[in-house]
Amino acid sequence: MDALPPGMKQTYEWENTYIMEPKENERFIPNKVKAICERAMKAKLEDQEYVSEEETKQWVLELCAEIKDGVREECNIPRHKIMVQVLISKNEGQGIRVCSKGLWDESTDNWASYTYQSRFLLGTAMVFGCYFDRTVGLVFSDADIDIKSSVSFGSMSSAGRSAVRPLPQFLFPEVFTTDFTIHNLPYGVFRAHGGKARIGTAIGDKILDLSVLAERRRLPQYFTHPTLNEFMGMDKSEWSKVRAKIQSFLSDDHPESLKHDSALLQEALVDMSKVQMLLPCDIGDYTDFYSSEEHATNVGKMFRPNQDPLLPNWKHLPVGYHGRASSVVVSGTPITRPCGQRKGPNDPAPTFGPSRRMDIELEMAFFVGGKGTELGEPIKLSEAGERIFGVVLMNDWSSRDIQQWEYVPLGPFLGKNFGTTISPWIVTWEALQPFRIPLTKEQIPRPLPYLAHSEDSRPQLDISLTVDLNGERICKSNLKHMYWSMEQQLSHHTVNGCNVRPGDLMGSGTISGPTPDSFGSLLELSWAGQKKIKIGTEERVFLEDNDEVTIRGHCEKDGISLGFGECSGMILPAKY
Structure with missing residues (x-):
């Protein structure tokens, strides 16, 4: 086949810089x-x-x-x-x-x-x-x-034209085709060769070690710390200043470009494949919300078939519960199948043993940033965006049989607190601004004034999400389907005076869309175990031992693209 289709011609003359072919x-x-x-x-x-x-x-x-x-x-x-x-x-x-x-x-x-x-x-x-x-x-x-x-x-x-225009050259031009582009620069914490925890930013398949740059006085000293908490506790202007500084280091034509100090560049660059990723910060508190109308409706239909699937309060406030920060783990950490009490609808009494209905929950989560608030000090909706440091992928592992028996009247306990996995790289709120869109669902009835976005606001994020089970795609969804925004969640969380601290984690709730292939849990995909889910040559209803789940997220608009990496975990057999 010719290199160009018939009738087409090459119109740009470029020096061929390819040095290898695709794998x-x-x-x-x-x-x-x-x-x-x-x-x-x-x-x-x-x-x-x-x-x-x-x-x-x-x-x-x-x-x-x-x-x-x-x-x-x-x-x-x-x-x-x-x-x-x-x-x-x-x-x-x-x-x-x-x-x-x-x-x-x-x-x-x-x-x-x-x-x-x-x-x-x-x-x-x-x-x-x-x-x-x-x-x-x-x-x-x-x-x-x-x-x-x-x-x-x-x-x-x-309806759009191709364009090649001069831009500042970047030291890593290949990052335009990866999750971690120059438009992204997420923050994470890693350990290389068994050494100490270090703060870095992802660029392509490399990590720029910000600890090294801080040690050389090119960045603030809080980057020499083993967690991001102090940096997260700065204000929005400091976050923007640091982000711009890092971009200047990676620019080919900037006076502060690291190309002028090849020894420092070599010392600061680390292969991502050669490090161990850690939790990015100390997580003081963790809250999970329940903000997808489709997910809440599906669950209501399954478990309350003769009632309104949405409870009376659902469209008036973002429902949430306090989770367990101690069991939040970084991507790649195995999750042990939990044990607990189970009681089916026809069982005369509960029994104890490993969960038979292990599930996933496709979620995203945001980290609180800025100076910690005082007890009694709410965060207004108009200020909430300035208090969100960044966003990660999240899998809130769930035991449906344990949860179903225990949740009345106080909500989830052992069915939810045994493991929550997050992706290691925090994509900053600033990097996500190009992907903000209006709410895709009209909030009826209109929320009370403290929760009401203005009509011209763009509080939602257009983030494409996928879930793979043992390498097979089982779900394709999008954060834009959520009824309540992250800013509404944070504002409601603090309206009673609850204080928050930098590093607090808040989950979006299960992200389900309007079609069956966009449901964000096995509970919905199997419709409470009534339907088999095809996984290659096998079938699933709920998770089996040694099953591996991987969540990915990606944004793309007007030539700007970025991703979140992976949020993955494998189920290990119960230990009890």
């Missing part, structure tokens, strides 16, 4: 990508009639996003920059002329296309995969290259 298991496979395009276009266009050019533009944008997300999630091509072009016209037999341009290298890059035709519409999707080795010397603009075009009645109207 065999990380190659762009056109047939697999084509199948993703086919599935998305059939689902979107099969029953659609042409309405207007504006409507067509919206379909184009949605298809570009769906195809791009599908390729990222289903194809193992982490080093490829994915470019998607979708064209749609009224089906009048005239066809679609495709003319694209882009950066291309025939030894590494590839493409796939699919044309869909219905009675009313004609559509073409083209996906380009440009490979960037981790030592490639090209840097793209924030917009990167995203081609999204709409065609109606044979004339093209643009």
Whole structure:
């Protein structure tokens, strides 16, 4: 196959800086990508009639996003920059002329296309995969290259254009294709070679050791501490100042760039694969909320089938409970199957033993930052965003049989306090600002004034989330489905004068969306054990010993992308 499709030409002259090809298991496979395009276009266009050019533009944008997300999630091509072009016209037999341009290298890059035709519409999707080795010397603009075009009645109207514009060069240009991009710079704590705990920031597949930079007086001394608590206790302006300083260290053309001190750069850079990640801070208190309307409704339907699935208070306040900070662990820590009392609906008396209904809960959680509040001092909703340091992935492991027997009347206890896993890297609240969106659900009835967001606010976050069980995808959801925002959760938590401290952890609650594949727990996916969940060649209802669960999260908008890494854990047999 030619490097470029017929009729296309290379329009940019760049020096070839590739020095290696993709790994065999990380190659762009056109047939697999084509199948993703086919599935998305059939689902979107099969029953659609042409309405207007504006409507067509919206379909184009949605298809570009769906195809791009599908390729990222289903194809193992982490080093490829994915470019998607979708064209749609009224089906009048005239066809679609495709003319694209882009950066291309025939030894590494590839493409796939699919044309869909219905009675009313004609559509073409083209996906380009440009490979960037981790030592490639090209840097793209924030917009990167995203081609999204709409065609109606044979004339093209643009819904987005490709662009390559000069930007400050970064020392690690490959990070534009990883979770830990230059737009991210999350904070974590690690230990290398059995040494002491050190604070770092993730950049690509490396860690920049901030302790080293602090020891050289390039950063404040609180980065020499073994936890992030003191830094988390600073105010928002200090967080922003430090973030900008770290970005200057990583900029190729900044006076403070570490390229001017190669010895320091070499000392401060650590391979992520060679360290042990630790909890990022001392967690003083942990609170978990119950803020997904879909999750609460599903649980209500299962356990209260003849009643309103939502309890009377649910839409008036973010329901929560106090968890156990001592059993919060970092990703990769095994979780032992808990033991406790269990009693089924037809059992004459409770029995004791290992949980038979071990479950997951797909969650995110935020760390409280800023100076600790005094007892009796609430945090207003308008101030809550300035008191959120950052966000992590979270799996709030749950024993459904123990929980079901014990939770009346005071709520969860042994069914929830045996283990909560978080991802090791805290993605800062500042880094997440480009991904803020309005609430996706209208809050009816309108919350009381202390909980009411203004109508023009953007309090929710658009974060795509996935759950894999033993390597098989079982859930695809999004934080944007939540009814209550993190700022509302923090404000309500403190409205009675409850004091909070930097490093306190607050879980979002199980994140479930409107479709069955977006349910964030096995309880929902199996509908209380009534349905089998397909896991490769096996089936599951709840977790078995040695099952491994991995949660991932990713944001992408206007060429800016970042991820959260992984939140994973394996179930070990009970010890009792």
